[in-house]
Amino acid sequence: MPVRTRRLGYAAAAFLTLACAMPALADPLAAMLAAERARPVAPRFPRDAFVSEPLITSVTLAPDGSGVAFLRITGGQYSLWLQPSAAGAPARRLLQRTDAREIAWSRDSRWLVMIAPDKVQMLSPAGDPGSGIAATLGGATELRLLGLNPWHPGVLLVDRAGARWRLWHAGPGGARRLLAHSAREIVDAAIGRDGRAAFVKLVDGERHLIVARSPKGGFHGITACVAMERCDLLGVTPDNASVYVSGDLLGERRALLRLDADGKRTLIHADPASEVDIDGIVLDRMRGVPQIASYRGTRPARYGLLPGTAAILARLSLAPDAMVETSSATWLVRERDARLQGNRWYLLDPASGAMRLLLDDRVKRLPPDALARVTAFTWPASDGMTIHGLLSVPSGLDPAHVPLVTIVHGGPWSHDDTDYSALTQLLVNRGYAVFRPQFRGSTGYGRAYMFAAQGDYGDGRVQRDIEEGTRYLLARGVGDRTRTAIMGASFGGYSTLQALSNGSRLYRAGIAIVPPPDFGWTSRWAAIHGNLGRTQGMALDRSLRLLALNPDDRAIAERLHRQSPLARVAAMRTPLLLIASGRDERVPIRSVIDYAAHLKLLGAPAGIIIARNQPHAPSDPMAMRAYLFLAESMFQRHLGGIAPAAPSNDLRAWMVKSLVER
Numbered sequence: 001m002p003v004r005t006r007r008l009g010y011a012a013a014a015f016l017t018l019a020c021a022m023p024a025l026a027d028p029l030a031a032m033l034a035a036e037r038a039r040p041v042a043p044r045f046p047r048d049a050f051v052s053e054p055l056i057t058s059v060t061l062a063p064d065g066s067g068v069a070f071l072r073i074t075g076g077q078y079s080l081w082l083q084p085s086a087a088g089a090p091a092r093r094l095l096q097r098t099d100a101r102e103i104a105w106s107r108d109s110r111w112l113v114m115i116a117p118d119k120v121q122m123l124s125p126a127g128d129p130g131s132g133i134a135a136t137l138g139g140a141t142e143l144r145l146l147g148l149n150p151w152h153p154g155v156l157l158v159d160r161a162g163a164r165w166r167l168w169h170a171g172p173g174g175a176r177r178l179l180a181h182s183a184r185e186i187v188d189a190a191i192g193r194d195g196r197a198a199f200v201k202l203v204d205g206e207r208h209l210i211v212a213r214s215p216k217g218g219f220h221g222i223t224a225c226v227a228m229e230r231c232d233l234l235g236v237t238p239d240n241a242s243v244y245v246s247g248d249l250l251g252e253r254r255a256l257l258r259l260d261a262d263g264k265r266t267l268i269h270a271d272p273a274s275e276v277d278i279d280g281i282v283l284d285r286m287r288g289v290p291q292i293a294s295y296r297g298t299r300p301a302r303y304g305l306l307p308g309t310a311a312i313l314a315r316l317s318l319a320p321d322a323m324v325e326t327s328s329a330t331w332l333v334r335e336r337d338a339r340l341q342g343n344r345w346y347l348l349d350p351a352s353g354a355m356r357l358l359l360d361d362r363v364k365r366l367p368p369d370a371l372a373r374v375t376a377f378t379w380p381a382s383d384g385m386t387i388h389g390l391l392s393v394p395s396g397l398d399p400a401h402v403p404l405v406t407i408v409h410g411g412p413w414s415h416d417d418t419d420y421s422a423l424t425q426l427l428v429n430r431g432y433a434v435f436r437p438q439f440r441g442s443t444g445y446g447r448a449y450m451f452a453a454q455g456d457y458g459d460g461r462v463q464r465d466i467e468e469g470t471r472y473l474l475a476r477g478v479g480d481r482t483r484t485a486i487m488g489a490s491f492g493g494y495s496t497l498q499a500l501s502n503g504s505r506l507y508r509a510g511i512a513i514v515p516p517p518d519f520g521w522t523s524r525w526a527a528i529h530g531n532l533g534r535t536q537g538m539a540l541d542r543s544l545r546l547l548a549l550n551p552d553d554r555a556i557a558e559r560l561h562r563q564s565p566l567a568r569v570a571a572m573r574t575p576l577l578l579i580a581s582g583r584d585e586r587v588p589i590r591s592v593i594d595y596a597a598h599l600k601l602l603g604a605p606a607g608i609i610i611a612r613n614q615p616h617a618p619s620d621p622m623a624m625r626a627y628l629f630l631a632e633s634m635f636q637r638h639l640g641g642i643a644p645a646a647p648s649n650d651l652r653a654w655m656v657k658s659l660v661e662r
Helices: 003-008 028-038 307-316 422-429 447-451 461-475 491-501 519-527 540-546 554-562 589-601 621-639 649-658
Strands: 056-061 067-074 077-084 092-098 102-105 112-116 119-123 132-136 144-148 155-161 164-170 176-182 186-191 197-204 207-213 219-226 231-236 242-247 255-260 265-269 280-283 290-295 301-304 331-334 344-348 355-360 375-380 386-392 404-408 433-438 484-489 509-513 576-581 606-611 659-661
Touching: 028 375, 056 102, 056 331, 067 102, 067 355, 092 112, 092 119, 132 155, 144 186, 155 186, 164 186, 176 186, 176 197, 186 231, 197 231, 207 231, 207 242, 219 255, 231 280, 265 290, 290 307, 301 307, 375 461, 386 422, 386 461, 404 422, 404 461, 404 491, 422 433, 422 621, 433 461, 461 484, 461 491, 484 491, 484 621, 491 509, 491 576, 509 621, 519 540, 519 554, 576 589, 576 621, 589 606, 606 621, 621 649, 649 659
Parallel strands: 404 433, 404 484, 484 509, 509 576, 576 606
Antiparallel strands: 056 067, 067 077, 077 092, 102 112, 112 119, 119 132, 144 155, 155 164, 164 176, 186 197, 197 207, 207 219, 231 242, 242 255, 255 265, 280 290, 290 301, 331 344, 344 355, 375 386, 386 433, 606 659
8 A cells, every 4th residue: 555554564455546536627626616516406314324334444455366355343343354356256254353453465475464453463364384473562572563574474573672672573473583673763674585674764863764784784874864754664676775765855745766775865756746745655566666656636646657557547547546456467446535435345457447346345325426525725825835725515505605614634743635524524415615724734745834834833824824724715705704613623623722712703613622722731741641642763742843842942832822722711702612532642631621611710602521431533433423413513503504403312322421511
């Protein structure tokens, strides 16, 4: 799969969008608004129908193309299955129950690597000896999984013995072989065809250092890269002399490049539009060379990097927003689209273009043609910077006369994508336009874009991006100015509180889910609490310093507090719903309750609901169903939307048991 799942090696889930792409028009926003207004009004669907639980997950193609392994979920239990590629062949259950949540194939297609939170197991579908636990994770040595060995059956593990970090290969039966050791923490590695560690990435202060194996033994440094996951090792070149890297070593946007053992860097592929980071990189499993590169910018695109692959992609003429898993004989394809609820997997013959359905994890789903499209667009910020956003509008309605809801993503160092969103689809189905700003500081648009906030996460530049994006849409005829709202979770909740207490009066209502009332205080709290926010060996406090948010800088803390919703609590006069999680591990619940108490004492039109047993980011479908009901109710009261249906009996019972209103 693409870069994002490279740590399981090259055999991750395969994705290929089948939905039709928007034409490459000069103004995608105007084209989208015209197209949606011409469509028929969508029927109103039951609220709970927007929330779906996957029945099949971690679907992966054997490198020899012989079959597809997957995990099936039944009643919360996972089982392991193998579906042969031959037409008409029945699926075979390999394990009735497994703790694995992700699986991957070895290069020889003989072994399935099964990843559970506390262990790694290997299974031979043919019954070869050696099946069983390959490693138990955690423990005194802090043993953790680094990835799949791309050439030899087994996995790469890292542990610590005293002051030394050690890189291991563990194969069938759990036999281990030491590959490298270092006084610096090992966070990534690329293994050569000879089974030795050819390149290793280490933590070096507030950066990462890539080292290469020297011909006479040992390692030598070849380059350093900025942290925040800006250079990832993908695999060695066929001659073992270089390593493929996804990173920004040759520019400010993440690209695909080759890094030689002497430090020379060669660009292989970058976004021709110079807009976004590379999103997906597919490697040929047998040769280990890059095969496909994909991007998810304003106009998504996919490029074949090998002569044969480029010709296949051109002949198939499929939509460009793609990630693919391939073998020489077949490709595994997963539909992916904002309007597709649930997943379907296909086998595609790259020679003929013939495709047949292999797996379908959802018997009942909402009709895609009646759901909302997502359009990526840009707008100019007041300081001249180009900012990105996503928009969905109800079909068949005049967008100028519908309520507009701005949904701010969390992080803030993350981004929204154009995949299915239950919240977005419900709101659009109820007649709201939904705007999701990808403000500066968001990931996916290059290093300069991510660092452009320059620590201004109070009521500053980032917040202005969000509010200016809302005003830009209103000026373009999207949304009724008298019926606007803002909502979000985590940092998105913080932004909601900012917008409602900074005097802008832009929004008429807000929903803040697990929000930090003082972003600076919460960042400092998180930085001193263990491994919270740790990324590739980089502690959160180091990342915060890179982002001009040094948690030890008193001036930064004081500025963020002065601009915080907590310091401006008396200015909150807009209807607000707060939702807190009882087991929140990222935003202390006491800080949210304290903020709510201040609002109550001041007579603000705000209420708080506490989800007793939920973490910071709930995965419980019942919690999602409850949050959708609360959002629909809140916006109906304050924006004049459609009145929500009463909760179903099971949801009502869950809410009575799990939610506390104060």
